[in-house]
Amino acid sequence: MLDTDFFRRWMTAAAASVDREADHLTDLDSAIGDADHGSNLQRGFAAVKAVLEKDAPATPGALLALAGRQLISTVGGASGPLYGTLLRRTGKALGDEAEVTQEQFAQAFAAGVAAVGQLGGAQAGDKTMLDALLPAAEALALSFDGAADAARAGAEATVPMRARKGRASYLGERSIGHQDPGATSAALLVDALAETADGEGA
Amino acid sequence: MSGERQVGIVLVSHSGPVAESVAELARGLAAGGVTAPVAPAGGLPNGGLGTSAELIGRAAASVDRGAGVAVLVDLGSAVLTVKSMLAEGDELPENTRLVDAPFVEGAVAAVVTASAGGDLAAVEAAASEAYGYRKT
Numbered sequence: 001m002l003d004t005d006f007f008r009r010w011m012t013a014a015a016a017s018v019d020r021e022a023d024h025l026t027d028l029d030s031a032i033g034d035a036d037h038g039s040n041l042q043r044g045f046a047a048v049k050a051v052l053e054k055d056a057p058a059t060p061g062a063l064l065a066l067a068g069r070q071l072i073s074t075v076g077g078a079s080g081p082l083y084g085t086l087l088r089r090t091g092k093a094l095g096d097e098a099e100v101t102q103e104q105f106a107q108a109f110a111a112g113v114a115a116v117g118q119l120g121g122a123q124a125g126d127k128t129m130l131d132a133l134l135p136a137a138e139a140l141a142l143s144f145d146g147a148a149d150a151a152r153a154g155a156e157a158t159v160p161m162r163a164r165k166g167r168a169s170y171l172g173e174r175s176i177g178h179q180d181p182g183a184t185s186a187a188l189l190v191d192a193l194a195e196t197a198d199g200e201g202a
Numbered sequence: 203m204s205g206e207r208q209v210g211i212v213l214v215s216h217s218g219p220v221a222e223s224v225a226e227l228a229r230g231l232a233a234g235g236v237t238a239p240v241a242p243a244g245g246l247p248n249g250g251l252g253t254s255a256e257l258i259g260r261a262a263a264s265v266d267r268g269a270g271v272a273v274l275v276d277l278g279s280a281v282l283t284v285k286s287m288l289a290e291g292d293e294l295p296e297n298t299r300l301v302d303a304p305f306v307e308g309a310v311a312a313v314v315t316a317s318a319g320g321d322l323a324a325v326e327a328a329a330s331e332a333y334g335y336r337k338t
Contacts, residue, residue, distance in 0.1 A: 034251075036252070040252075069290070072255050072283065072286050072287070072290075073254075073255040073256055076246050076250070076252035076253060076254060076279070077252055077253070077278075077279045078278050078279035078282050079279075080253075080255075080279065080282075080283065081279065081282035081283045081285065081286035082282060084286055085286050085289070088290075119282060119285055119286060119289075120282065166278060167278060
């Protein structure tokens with residue numbers, strides 16, 4: 001079973017990972033975006049960590065909803081509302097259970113990913129975070145490590161894609177050959193999840 | 203159309219100066235008399251480029267007169283931030299609407315219509331119709 005503390009540790013691990021990889025994310029974003037993805041996510045996840053240290057949501061659902069709201073209000077770029085929606089919808093789908101099964105979480109996460117697609121109007125293959133999130137959501141019901149591998153492979157698969165959403169889409173053909181920063185950070189988020197699960201021998 | 207309670211207009215841009223200038227332009231072109239309440243919400247609170255949910259929330263509250271609030275946005279995170287705030291339900295005044303319109307022309311049309319006492323639907327329609335204004 002996954003309790004509230006599991007999700008708190010996931011967010012802390014995600015914040016550490018984003019911190020570690022911020023320069024890399026910004027470098028990827030300089031190639032096809034506006035060079036702020038790393039610093040934006042750093043600011044957002046630092047704020048998530050801070051609010052979770054101050055408040056103590058009682059359930060996994062409440063914790064993820066709070067984290068999502070915090071991302072929307074602090075990131076400042078498109079990744080804020082997108083990741084914010086991912087966490088908030090996942091949290092809402094979990095309801096107010098004190099603990100959830102991995103299967104419940106996998107279903108809720110899939111609902112969160114679907115909400116991201118709806119908000120941004122993107123689909124698989126558009127060279128966005130969905131290219132990492134969709135395969136991760138599919139693999140999550142079976143294994144956390146499998147989800148992390150699927151997300152990483154999904155992010156790497158964005159290299160030859162042509163961007164169809166966001167600022168990168170203005171580059172047309174020139175967006176080909178670069179790994180998508182959003183898919184890369186999405187893979188980090190899922191990797192932090194697997195790390196958290198491994199930490200407790202799940 | 204009664205001009206008692208005017209629709210509020212919020213202009214969301216990645217840039218503070220752009221949002222402020224477009225607000226000033228729209229007020230200026232609405233001309234004469236009392237214009238509808240318009241509030242810019244541009245950039246980040248520290249002055250950088252980006253979209254701030256905090257500034258948007260504050261701007262919307264400041265123009266809400268009970269007749270609804272029309273929000274016009276430039277692109278990317280401005281669109282997504284307003285959409286996700288609307289989905290949340292309690293972050294924007296009741297009867298707040300994201301209007302699909304070109305930023306500058308739509309802002310002028312919205313402010314003129316709201317100043318004339320148009321309701322939220324009329325303001326939205328006028329702003330969206332600005333897409334149809336061809337220049338060549």
